[in-house]
Amino acid sequence: MSIRKITEYPEEVLAQIGKPVEKFDEELEKLCEDMFETMYDADGVGLAAPQIGLNLRLFVMDCEDIKLVAANPEIIASEGEQSSSEGCLSVGKVPAVVIRPAKATLRAQNLKGEWFEREAEGYAARCFLHETDHCDGKLFIDHLPKMRREMIITKFKKEKRWK
Ligand code: NI
Secondary structure (H helix, E strand, O other), rough: OOOOOOOOOHHHHOOOOOOOOOOOOHHHHHHHHHHHHHHHOOOOOOOEEEHHOOOOOOEEEEEOEEEEEEEEEEEEEOOEEEEEOOOHHHOOOOOEEEEEOEEEEEEEEEOOOOEEEEEEEEEHHHHHHHHHHHHOOOOOHOOOOOOHHHHHHHHHHHHHHHO
């Protein structure tokens, strides 16, 4: 296992639509182990493949009581609304309030390539939505009004300079 370098805004891979995962082999398993390790090391609750520079529809998460690998994820249902603070390892964890559905159902493939569905609410639902967005080349800041988005980016760039 090894910790991978986390890609950060505005790296292009973060804005690309990921390619489908096609091979469910040992290599994928090892990649996911690295992704979990990278995520835990960064104190994150979710990490998508584009965040380590791979243009792939894949994420791992360990949020509340849900720990899973999701290949080729899609959100097949959502309802309600929640509004709370969200951050992203690729944007230096600078937080912003994002409005999201309160509940979401994820459909994805596990490491064996088997399809599964999982429903979540609250923080874990937010994580499903945030990570699935990454696979579609979308960042949480893309959900914000333009001014708010610019503010977060400016803050992120400033914090990065201080590091
Ligand atoms: Ni993120």
